[in-house]
Amino acid sequence: MSNNTPQLTNGEIFTTMREMEHEQLVFCNDKETGLKAIVAIHNTTLGPALGGTRFWNYQNEDEAIIDVLRLSRGMTYKAAISGLNLGGGKAVIIGDSKALTNREPLFRRYGKFVNGLGGRYITAEDVGTSTGDMEYIGMETESVAGKPEQLGGGGDPSPVTAYGVYLGMRAAAKYANGTDSLSGKRVLVQGVGHVGQHLVKHLVQEGATVMIADISEERTSAVAKEFGVEVVSTASIFDTQMDIYAPCALGATINDETIGKLTCNIIAGAANNQLKEEEKHGRALIERGIVYAPDYLINAGGLINCYVELEGYNRERALQKTEIIYQRALEIFAVAASNNITTQAAANRVAEERIRAVANINARL
Ligand code: NAD
Numbered sequence: 358m359s360n361n362t363p364q365l366t367n368g369e370i371f372t373t374m375r376e377m378e379h380e381q382l383v384f385c386n387d388k389e390t391g392l393k394a395i396v397a398i399h400n401t402t403l404g405p406a407l408g409g410t411r412f413w414n415y416q417n418e419d420e421a422i423i424d425v426l427r428l429s430r431g432m433t434y435k436a437a438i439s440g441l442n443l444g445g446g447k448a449v450i451i452g453d454s455k456a457l458t459n460r461e462p463l464f465r466r467y468g469k470f471v472n473g474l475g476g477r478y479i480t481a482e483d484v485g486t487s488t489g490d491m492e493y494i495g496m497e498t499e500s501v502a503g504k505p506e507q508l509g510g511g512g513d514p515s516p517v518t519a520y521g522v523y524l525g526m527r528a529a530a531k532y533a534n535g536t537d538s539l540s541g542k543r544v545l546v547q548g549v550g551h552v553g554q555h556l557v558k559h560l561v562q563e564g565a566t567v568m569i570a571d572i573s574e575e576r577t578s579a580v581a582k583e584f585g586v587e588v589v590s591t592a593s594i595f596d597t598q599m600d601i602y603a604p605c606a607l608g609a610t611i612n613d614e615t616i617g618k619l620t621c622n623i624i625a626g627a628a629n630n631q632l633k634e635e636e637k638h639g640r641a642l643i644e645r646g647i648v649y650a651p652d653y654l655i656n657a658g659g660l661i662n663c664y665v666e667l668e669g670y671n672r673e674r675a676l677q678k679t680e681i682i683y684q685r686a687l688e689i690f691a692v693a694a695s696n697n698i699t700t701q702a703a704a705n706r707v708a709e710e711r712i713r714a715v716a717n718i719n720a721r722l
Contacts, residue, residue, distance in 0.1 A: 365419055377426055380406075381477070385470040390463040393452065394470065395421055396478050397429035399445040402716045405476055406446025407502065407663060408432040409483025410467070410490075412454035425449045431629075431653060432660070437708035439657040440681050441664050446478045454485035464490045468497030476500055481663050488512065502663035511666040514659035517675050518627055519555030521682045525655025526601060526625035528686035533622050533648040540564035545589065545599040545621075547571075548606025549580040552627040552656075556605060557584050570594050571606070601625060609633040611649075616641050625650035632701060639699030651689060651704040655682055 366372040374382060381398040398406040408429055415421040425447050433445025450467065457463060471480050471494060481503035482491055488505045495501045495508065504510025511517075526544075531537035544560050545568045546553050553569070557580055560567045567586040571577045577588045589597050595618040602621045604610045608630035616638060624631070624647060631652045632638040642649045658679045665675040685707075693703035 365423060368419075370422065373423075373426065377430055379426060379429070382422070382426070383470075383474065383478075385467065387463075387466045387470075390466045391452070392450065392463050392466050392470075394448055394450045394467055395425050396448040396471070396474065397425040397446060398474075398478055399426075399429040399447075400433040400712065401444035401477060402712050402719065403437060403444050404442040405479050405500075406432070406444040407436065407479040407481065407660070408445060408447035409481040409503070410448040410450060410486050411483040412450040412452065412457075412485030412490075414453045415449070415451050418451070421449050421451050433712070434705060434708040435653045435657050435660055437711045438651075438654050438685060438704055439661055440685070440711075441661065443479075443660075443664060447483075448478070448480055450485070460490055461493050464493035465497050468494035468501070471500050472498035474500070479663075479667070502666045504666070506670075509666075509670055511662045511670050511672075511675065513551065514662040515551035516555045517658035517662040517672075517679055518656055519552045519559065519658070520676055521658030521661070521679045522552065522556055522603070522605070522625060522627045522655050523559040524680060524683040525650040525686050526603065526623065528683045529623045529625050529648045529650045529690070530601075532687060532690040538563070539601070541566065542600040543568065543598065544601040544603055545570065545594060545597055546603045546605055547591075547594055547610065547626070548604070548628070549576050550605070553603075553605035554580050554583075556603060556627070557586060561586065565601075568597065568599065595619065604628040604631050611638050611642070613638075616645065619645065619647060622646060623648050623650070625655060626652070627656045628652060629656065635701050636699065639701045643699060648690065649700050650686055651701050654685060654689065654704050657682065 379399050383396040385394040429445050429447035436443035479500045491501050491503045495504050506512035527537040543566045547570050549569045549571045561584045568589045569586050570589045570591045581588050595615050599621045601623040604626035611631050612633035661678050662675045689703045693700045
């Protein structure tokens with residue numbers, strides 16, 4: 358798996374699907390509600406393909422197709438590495454989510470389309486969709502997670518995601534420092550939104566020296582006030598002395614401009630696609646002696662939360678299942694070191710091996 362932006366090869370959908378190894382791409386059109394949705398099912402070897410529905414104003418259809426293909430493939434790897442019996446899928450709805458005021462008709466129609474896939478795809482919330490939208494979808498199909506807590510859903514997955522990131526960070530500390538204690542470590546959390554704020558709580562409880570940065574002054578003052586942590590300006594993040602860098606805002610923050618400035622020996626955060634160029638920047642981190650905890654492994658708590666919801670939601674169980682991240686991270690660091698590959702490449706290898714092993718069992722049954 359690579360983070361490099363894929364293109365539709367020669368503008369051909371089937372060629373691209375073959376190269377990216379997708380099983381199915383489903384186009385849903387409804388004149389009445391204006392619904393234009395695309396569901397991508399990447400791989401169902403381990404189970405039904407689970408992934409959120411992103412509601413986004415794409416510039417054109419190619420952009421939407423590429424995004425849904427890329428995101429669904431990422432879900433296959435995330436589910437596989439987290440030990441879940443789920444495949445990878447994702448959906449996109451093309452349009453302006455904020456402009457849609459009457460959401461019920463469109464989301465119920467979309468729910469009927471999802472239901473028509475007979476359980477091969479299970480949806481959840483993503484950028485531009487909410488637990489309320491999942492409630493509408495849930496009126497039409499069982500194939501939905503991320504419903505509100507009062508409806509038996511998992512509610513906001515961010516605290517579970519943050520717990521997984523915290524455990525991934527502890528595992529990275531164990532590997533890099535010989536002890537997983539974060540006490541006294543200077544940790545910079547970039548982005549104190551849903552996940553970042555819960556991560557700060559865990560770190561403060563453990564006695565780490567936490568610094569926070571966010572483009573939203575409202576967020577930094579709220580979190581600084583609650584936890585008594587130091588605020589760093591976003592412009593000076595990479596000039597700050599730190600032991601651990603935790604990107605919890607946006608992707609591609611590890612790049613040619615930032616790597617040379619990093620003073621930390623660990624990177625562990627929630628943001629997706631942290632390495633601008635997976636192989637190049639993964640290698641550059643190795644050369645600088647920085648341990649990188651693979652993003653899609655340590656931010657898998659949200660997906661684990663959805664999985665537990667399918668079994669009958671229980672927050673304790675979601676947190677307990679998230680604990681796999683610690684051991685899995687240690688395993689990946691060891692695979693990376695013994696094969697002289699990046700930790701991201703090692704994560705991909707471990708995920709692919711699990712899928713292959715289960716496919717072999719299925720073939721023999
Ligand atoms: P969020 O929108 O609640 O928080 C993001 C925060 O980052 C906001 O406070 C925002 O102001 C800040 N921010 C944006 N750009 C910034 C910048 N340039 N510098 C500093 N701060 C900036 O999002 P979230 O749910 O907390 O998710 C954080 C990251 O983790 C995202 O990349 C998301 O894709 C990823 N993630 C989240 C979950 C989850 O359960 N919420 C699961 C997996 C991955």
